[in-house]
Amino acid sequence: MAPICSSALVFIAVLLCYWYGRSCQGGAAVSAVYVFGDSLADVGNNNHLALSLLKADFPHNGVDFAGHKATGRFSNGKNFADFLAESLGLPTSPPYLSITSSSNKTDEFLGGVNFASGGGGVLDSTNKDQCIPFNKQIDYYSAVYAALVQQLGSAQAQAHLSTSIFAFVIGSNDILNYVKSSSANKLKNPPQQFLLAYDFSYYNSLVFLLSLHQRMYNLGARKFVFIGTGPIGCCPAQRDQNKTKECSVEANSLSVQYNKGASPLLQEMSAELSDMSYSYFDTYTALLEYINNPGAYGFAEVKAACCGLGDLNAKIACLPISSYCSNRKDHIFWDFYHPTEATAGMLTSAAFDGSVPYAYPMNIRQLVAI
Numbered sequence: 001m002a003p004i005c006s007s008a009l010v011f012i013a014v015l016l017c018y019w020y021g022r023s024c025q026g027g028a029a030v031s032a033v034y035v036f037g038d039s040l041a042d043v044g045n046n047n048h049l050a051l052s053l054l055k056a057d058f059p060h061n062g063v064d065f066a067g068h069k070a071t072g073r074f075s076n077g078k079n080f081a082d083f084l085a086e087s088l089g090l091p092t093s094p095p096y097l098s099i100t101s102s103s104n105k106t107d108e109f110l111g112g113v114n115f116a117s118g119g120g121g122v123l124d125s126t127n128k129d130q131c132i133p134f135n136k137q138i139d140y141y142s143a144v145y146a147a148l149v150q151q152l153g154s155a156q157a158q159a160h161l162s163t164s165i166f167a168f169v170i171g172s173n174d175i176l177n178y179v180k181s182s183s184a185n186k187l188k189n190p191p192q193q194f195l196l197a198y199d200f201s202y203y204n205s206l207v208f209l210l211s212l213h214q215r216m217y218n219l220g221a222r223k224f225v226f227i228g229t230g231p232i233g234c235c236p237a238q239r240d241q242n243k244t245k246e247c248s249v250e251a252n253s254l255s256v257q258y259n260k261g262a263s264p265l266l267q268e269m270s271a272e273l274s275d276m277s278y279s280y281f282d283t284y285t286a287l288l289e290y291i292n293n294p295g296a297y298g299f300a301e302v303k304a305a306c307c308g309l310g311d312l313n314a315k316i317a318c319l320p321i322s323s324y325c326s327n328r329k330d331h332i333f334w335d336f337y338h339p340t341e342a343t344a345g346m347l348t349s350a351a352f353d354g355s356v357p358y359a360y361p362m363n364i365r366q367l368v369a370i
Contacts, residue, residue: 030088030368031160032112033081034144034221036137037169039118039338041081044072045132046118048097052130054119060307060324064341074118076306076328077341080169080227081114083348088165088368096140106151109144110160121174122208134170134208138215145219161220162275165368168212169227171262174204175254176232176337201254205261213269217276223367224278226266227351228259230287236305236314237336245303245312255284279359279367281351286358290332290343297346300330307335 035041039056047057055072056062062070064077072095073079078086085092093112099105119131126133132140148157178200212224232238232255233248241248263280270276291302306325307318316322318335325331334340339347352364 030090030163030165032110032164033085033088033090033093033167034112034141034164035081035084035093035114035116035167035169036134036141037116037167037227038120038131038173039074039116040172040227040344041079041114041116041167041169042072042074042095042118042120043079043081043092043114043116044095045097045114045116047072048095049117049131052119054127054130056118056318059320060318060322063324064328072118074335074338075341075344076324076334079341079344080348081116081167083345084165084167084225084352084364085112087348087352087364096144106147109147112164113141113144115140116169119173120170121177122171122204123174126174126177134211138211138219142215142219158220162222164221165223165225165364166216166221167225167227168208171204171208171229171258172232172255175201175229175251175258178254179238179248179251201257202261205258205265209262209265209269213273217269217273222275222277223370224266224276225351225364225367226262226278226280228262228281228283229255230283231255231291234288234291234302235337236303236308236312236333239303240310240312240314240336252284259284277362277367277370279351279362279364281347281354281359281364282357283347286347286350286354287332287339287343290346294332298330298342299332300327301325302332304331305333305336306331306340312336 046052046055056074057070057072059070061073061075062068065071082092093114096113096115099108115137117132119127120133121127122134124133124135148160152160231247231252233251238248238251239245266278266280270278290297290299294300294302303312305313306328308314308322309316314336328340329342331340332343350358354363
């Protein structure tokens with residue numbers, strides 16, 4: 001059989017776009033959004049993990065979400081996955097584990113799927129048995145890919161996926177677990193410890209990108225959105241470890257090295273694969289700007305969490321027994337690890353329409369238009 005020409009593929013993609021009610025922006029069809037990552041993008045997958053303790057399906061989470069009820073999002077309201085879909089004019093992709101066997105799975109898969117899991121990391125060992133690790137998330141996506149190919153055929157499935165966005169928000173939990181587990185060794189030999197930290201962080205970014213290169217691209221992904229790790233050391237839980245309540249230098253250093261490891265690997269991947277495009281968002285630089293200049297961005301509290309108990313509301317997680325602030329919009333952090341809805345929305349907006357040094361080599365809007 002003769003191959004379908006590229007113009008026909010575009011036509012099919014646009015047809016699918018309107019058929020399934022997807023968004024078409026800038027002349028390009030946005031067929032769906034497929035999300036991978038951790039609690040910054042989990043929209044309810046962990047609700048379906050019976051043995052997991054890493055859940056947010058209880059108050060006060062969701063206090064500002066539609067219905068004012070907890071949904072499994074580690075936030076007072078929307079998170080990155082919600083704001084990304086909203087920016088694209090699409091509904092939020094449902095959590096993979098919520099798509100039951102009784103539903104028409106393939107139709108739902110066409111609309112996009114969220115595989116993100118609170119506690120998830122690049123390494124399988126990160127929060128083992130409590131979440132869906134990155135490799136398992138890709139396994140789930142592989143099943144989605146197979147179902148799409150079976151229903152649509154290989155060419156149409158590829159047309160659909162080539163006009164979809166694949167978003168990744170992962171790496172923070174690997175760093176946090178490393179910082180916590182290595183505390184006993186920090187006093188032994190700081191220079192060697194720093195070198196080990198550097199190697200660990202770079203190794204994580206290498207594992208991450210190799211997985212994308214070897215698996216995701218081969219499973220039809222062409223447009224990638226990468227959200228770098230933020231200044232993890234500035235979250236209330238890390239600040240609370242310091243007598244001065246300042247940011248953890250070690251955690252922030254690991255985040256910087258992880259991001260530095262990922263960026264050149266992305267460039268190499270893009271150079272090697274001519275039909276692969278990506279947008280990288282430097283969360284570290286953007287969020288640190290909010291923290292250092294809060295008034296310019298409408299924030300008043302940069303150290304303490306909105307919801308929790310104890311110093312900086314960082315001693316106890318955001319549980320039903322915790323208190324929470326009345327004005328969530330002026331807090332950068334919702335609980336001792338996660339941003340408020342206001343922060344998540346501002347960061348996503350910067351990723352969608354921002355420029356260097358925050359978004360490069362293009363922003364998400366420009367990626368969509370390719």
